[in-house]
Amino acid sequence: MRRCAFALAALLALSTLPLAAGERRDGVVFAERVDAKLDAIRAEVRTKETVPPKKRMWVDFAAVDAPKSVSEFAKLWHQPPVRQGLSGMCWCFSTTSFLESEVYRLTKRELKLSVLHTVYWEHVEKAKEWVRSRGTSVYGEGSQPAAVLRALREHGALPAEAYTGLKVGKSEHDHEATLYAEIRAYLDGVKSAGAWNEAAAVSTVRAILDHWLGAPPETVVVDGAAMTPKEYLAKVVRLDPDDYVAFLSTMEQPYWEKAEYAVPDNWWHGKEYLNVPLDDFLAAIKGAIRGGYSVVVAGDMSEPGYSIGPPGIAVVPTWDVPSAWIDEAARAFRFANGSTTDDHGLHVVGVTTRKGKDWFLVKDSWSSSWNNDHPGYYFFHEDYVKLKMLAFLVHRDAVKELLARVKKG
Numbered sequence: 001m002r003r004c005a006f007a008l009a010a011l012l013a014l015s016t017l018p019l020a021a022g023e024r025r026d027g028v029v030f031a032e033r034v035d036a037k038l039d040a041i042r043a044e045v046r047t048k049e050t051v052p053p054k055k056r057m058w059v060d061f062a063a064v065d066a067p068k069s070v071s072e073f074a075k076l077w078h079q080p081p082v083r084q085g086l087s088g089m090c091w092c093f094s095t096t097s098f099l100e101s102e103v104y105r106l107t108k109r110e111l112k113l114s115v116l117h118t119v120y121w122e123h124v125e126k127a128k129e130w131v132r133s134r135g136t137s138v139y140g141e142g143s144q145p146a147a148v149l150r151a152l153r154e155h156g157a158l159p160a161e162a163y164t165g166l167k168v169g170k171s172e173h174d175h176e177a178t179l180y181a182e183i184r185a186y187l188d189g190v191k192s193a194g195a196w197n198e199a200a201a202v203s204t205v206r207a208i209l210d211h212w213l214g215a216p217p218e219t220v221v222v223d224g225a226a227m228t229p230k231e232y233l234a235k236v237v238r239l240d241p242d243d244y245v246a247f248l249s250t251m252e253q254p255y256w257e258k259a260e261y262a263v264p265d266n267w268w269h270g271k272e273y274l275n276v277p278l279d280d281f282l283a284a285i286k287g288a289i290r291g292g293y294s295v296v297v298a299g300d301m302s303e304p305g306y307s308i309g310p311p312g313i314a315v316v317p318t319w320d321v322p323s324a325w326i327d328e329a330a331r332a333f334r335f336a337n338g339s340t341t342d343d344h345g346l347h348v349v350g351v352t353t354r355k356g357k358d359w360f361l362v363k364d365s366w367s368s369s370w371n372n373d374h375p376g377y378y379f380f381h382e383d384y385v386k387l388k389m390l391a392f393l394v395h396r397d398a399v400k401e402l403l404a405r406v407k408k409g
Contacts, residue, residue, distance in 0.1 A: 024064075024065075024318055024323075025318050025319075026059045026060060026063065026064065026305075026315070026317045026318045026319060027059070027060030027063050056304070057304050058304045058305075058307070059304055059305045059315060059317040061307050061310070061311050061313065061315075062311075064311075064313065064315055065354065065355065066311060066313045066315070066354070066359065066379055066381070067313075067352055067354060067359050067379050068311070068373075069373075069374065070350075070361060070374050070377055072352050073350035073351060073352045073359075073361040074290075074350055074351055074352060075349060075350040075361060076101060076105075076289070076292065076293075076294045076349050076350060077101055077104045077105070078097060078100065078101045078104075078294065078347065078349045078363055079097060079100050079101075079110075079112055080376065081363050081364065081365065081369070081375065081376020081377065082365060082376075083172065083365055083366075083367060083370065083376075084173060084365040084366065085172035085173030085174055085175075085367075086172070086173065086174045086175065086176045086177070087141060087173045087174070087175040087176065087180075088140065088141025088142045088175070088176075088180070089115060089119055089141065089173070089175070089365070090142075090344050090345040090346070090365055090366060091142060091143045091144055091145060091147065091148070091265065091298070091345040092115050092118050092119050092122070092143070092147075092148055092345075093115055093345070093365035094145070094296050094297075094345035094346050094347045094363070094365065095145040095148040095149075095296050095345065095347075095393065096113050096114075096115045096118065096148065097347040097363055097365075098145070098294055098295070098296045098347050098393065099113060099148070099237075099239060100112065100113055101294045101347070101349070102239055102294075102395060103237060103238070103239060105292065105293070105294075106238075106239075107238065111159070111236070111237065112159065112160040112161070113157055113158070113159065113160055113237070114157065114158040114159060114160045114162060114163040114164070114165075115160070115165075116163055116164060116165030116213055116216075117151075117155070117157065117158040117163045117216050117229065118147075118148050118151040118152075118155075118157075119165065119213075120163075120165070120209055120213055120216055121151050121154070121155045122143055122147055122151060123183060123205060123209055124202060124205060124206060124209070125147075125150075125151075125268075126139050126267060127139075127183070127187065127201050127202055127205040128198060128201075128202060129267065129268065130187050130190070130191075130201070131190070131196050131197070131198040131201050132198065134191070134196060135187070135190070135191035137267055138264045138265075138267040139183075139184065139187055139267070140180075140264065140265070140267075141175060141176075141180050142264070142265040142343075143265050143267070144246075144261065144265050144266050144270070144298065144345075144391075145246065145296045145298065145345065145391075145393040146246050146266075146270055146272055146273075146393070147268075149241040149244055150241075152233060152239070152241045153241050155229055155230070156228060156229030156230035156231070156232055156233040156234075157229055157232055157233045157237050158216065158217070158220060158229050158232060159220060159222070159232070159236075162217055162220045163214070163216050163217060165212075165213040165214065167212075175212075178212055179208065179209065179212040179213065182208050182212075183205055183208050183209075186204055186205065186208065187201070187205075216229075220232060222235075222236055243395055243396055243397075244393055244394065244395055244396065245274060245393070245394065245395075245396050245399065245403065246261075246272055246273045246274065246391060246392070246393045247273060247274050247275075247276055247281060247284065247391060247392055247393075247394075247399070247402070248261050248273040248274070248275055248276075248281075248390060248391040249275065249276055249277065249278045249280075249281035249328070249331070249390075250262075250275060250331075250332065250335070250390075251328040251329070251331075251332050252332060253275050254275065255275055255276055255277050256274075256275070256276065256405060256406050257274075257275060257406070258271050258272060258273065258274055258275070259271060259273055259274075259275040260273070261273045261342075261390070261391055263341075263342040263390070264342075265298075265342055273391060274402070274403075274406050276402060276405075276406075277328070278327065278328045278331060278386065280402060281386075281392075282382065282385060282386050284392075284394070284398075284399050284402055285297070285348065285360075285385065285389075285392055285394075286351070286358060286382075287398070287399075288394050288398040288399065289348060289350070289351045289360070290351060291398055293394055293395050293397070293398035294347060294348060294349050294394075295347075295348040295392050295393065295394045295398075296345060296346070296347055296348070296392060296393040296394075297345070297346050297347075297348055297362075297385070297389040297391070297392045298342055298344070298345050298346075298389070298390055298391045298392070299340075299342060299343075299344065299346075299385075299388045299389035299390045299391070300340045300341050300342065300343060300344070300388040300389075300390070301314070301343060301344040301366070301368075302341065302343055303384075303388065304317060304320070305317045305320070305384065306378075306384075307368075307372070308368045308371060309368075309371040309372060310371065310372045310373065311372060311373075311379075312369060312371070312372030312373070312374055312377065312378050312379060313378065313379045313380070313381070314362075314378055314379070314380045314381065314384040314388075315381045315383065315384055316381065316383040316384050316387050316388070321387070323357075323383050326383055326386050326387050330387065331386075331387055334387070334388075335390070340387075340388055340390070342390050342391075344364075344366065346362045346363065346364050346378070347362065347363040347364075348360050348361070348362050348363075348380075348392075349361050349362070349363050357381065357382050357383070358381075358382040359379050359380065359381055359382070360379070360380040360382070360385060361377060361379065362377060362378045362379070362380050363376060363377060364376060364377060364378050
């Protein structure tokens, strides 16, 4: 009991510590989670679903001193934001946007690449693994930036206009209740029947994909020349997937070594992620953006500091953890207890500094980013990136110092 009383007294003492001069203390509001753009998309693609309103706890965003406009950021070139609709394709939208920016950075050519070409083949690869693992692998809509690189190596790329994956007359994707649900039901049936014929499973999954997305073209004509997707990648896109490296920061695994990103979306259990200490992780992202390299990040958007409507920002509330206390342990604790999840992929395309702290301009394909005054973008405080972004992908030239340390380790 003495120990309990001492611990309680210590916590009370911490809670009454005076704030340093100028230190932020966030307020709290309780409000319903309303995503107007998501409701509009649902109304377009299928009968609008009614969700019983439920109030949730949010930071008082109105009291946060944050950037107000995209114009406040030093921006890197990128294509305009596009929505992923009712789908779990954020991983591919964000990484494809990143690759488009890479083409421009290296060649000054403005390409628009097909997202759905990669998504198509990712579903096929997941179906293969489902059969090989006898139904124990993860089959979902999500994946990782590294999967896009793998798809480029194996299947090439297509221009966006050559393969949109949209039905005629539709402008928004709807995979949740159609394509994904149908493939999921089929694969569950394969498992129940023990019908472990990989060729048959792949053929059926491709037939479902062809129905909902259309079959990807075997050739495209570019500047009068017919090309396969692999030729388009080699001759037009001209990016080498091996030039890109993925990083994570977790104290559960040794630093300066390759590690597995232990989340469901890493369904193939890839160990291509380089694990680095948190301060190096954040510094690498900052250095890349300021050095002219955009970055793909993967992390958590289901947070009380992540606004669904205006002002379109993401912060760590001081009543969650004060800025000075965000470290490896705070990050690992939230990942271990499930309050931090890997549920979204985003493309970081700019940075600005406000009161000594960096804010990142983040291009977002999810509907909530269209509910503010800067549609298609979020403004992330650096503390949010430090605590809630779990992994990132970047060109190796942006992180030469980190790679040198990994090799030495």
